[in-house]
Amino acid sequence: MRNHIHLSIIICVISLNMNVCAQDTLWINSGEWYQSQDTMSVLRFNETAVFDTSNVALSTFADSSLPLTVINTDTEPHNFVIDGFVSFGVGILPNDTTTFEVPPLSMGTYRYFSSDQAGLYLGLSGVLKVGLNMPNQFHWNLADCMPERMDSISSGGELLDEEPYIPRYFSINSFTYPHTALDTNGYVALSLGDSCTISIVNSGFMDHVLHFHGFHVEYLSTTIQTSRIGWIKDTIPLKQGEGVTLLLIANQEGIYPVHNHNLIAVTNSGFYPGGMITLINITP
Ligand SMILES: [Cu+2]
Known part of the structure; x- marks a missing residue:
């Protein structure tokens, strides 16, 4: 029995090191992002309840579904969608938790995000890696933003989309x-x-x-x-x-x-x- 426990601990440690333990819980957190003289209220998908300025990258196997739990700590509803997969999307109510399965995907890199207005403009968008198994992996989640639009949305106002989009x-x-x-x-x-x-x-x-x-x-x-x-x-x-x-x-x-x-x-x-x-x- 003791050997079994040791073995399972060793297997889990090896799994973590090989980056194959799929992240299975995401928190939607709100926080502040500081750039030059601007402070922006933003939203992020994080791996804990503690706000981090970067959205966490998800990693899963190719051609198998990924069980995922999303905890929304924000006061607005959000969702979880994958770009290009219109038939897939899950809503998560404010201060609520939703568990679902991300459908099987082929090897590659995908964008997961929340498609509501606050999700789009305040940065709820990350990298989903599928079936990548090289020991060295990096990711770049590219974003552009215009603080005036973000301020307007985070304060519950209208999207200023009649103004030209001039990201800063x-x-x-x-x-x-x-x-x-x-x-x-x-x-x-x-x-x-x-x-x-x-x-x-x-x-x-x-x-x-x-x-x-x-x-x-x-x-x-x-x-x-x-x-x-x-x-x-x-x-x-x-x-x-x-x-x-x-x-x-x-x-x-x-x-x-x-x-x-x-x-x-x-x-x-x-x-x-x-x-x-x-x-x-x-x-x-
Ligand atoms: Cu160059």
Whole structure:
């Protein structure tokens, strides 16, 4: 009996290390996100009841359903949907808990999010990784935001969508450059000769284009521009809601930037450099 207990503990520890224990509970938390002079009330999917500025990445196996519990700590109803899967969606009432199954999906990267107005504009949107099993995995959840629209929605007002959309912040996992270097999920740190997958989701309100320096990456999956699967490129366009899985092979040492190819998206509140820039750091 004691051996069995030891064995099960060991198996669980191994599972955690291999990143195969699927996250099975999500909390919808509200909190504040600070950027330059702006403080924005935001919503996030977190792995605990404690607010974190980044939405947690979910990970599951290919072609098998994922049991998921979502606890909504917010005072508004939200939902859980997956971009492109119109027949799937689950509502979660305020201060309530809902358990459901995410349908089986093929290998790849998908956007999960809440499609209500507050969910969309206040950032309830994350990365769902399916069937990825490389030891080194990173994810980039791209977002753009306009604080005036967020303030209007979080205070219960009207969406100011008659005003032109002029986003002021462009983030990767809710980090803007230079703080992207602090993000262990997004800052790609590898040893020479290693490989990794990078799961990218566009949670923003515009298309984004990323440019890699130093590396050409291979499309392993994409949810929208599927003719690109297998292409090896240094420039990766992502349409709104698109999920892309890239393979990066660390075949040279050094520190290389990855940046949005749209100049406004590499600024913070109009100041360059900022926004969607992160780094690939390959050490000997
Ligand atoms: Cu470039």
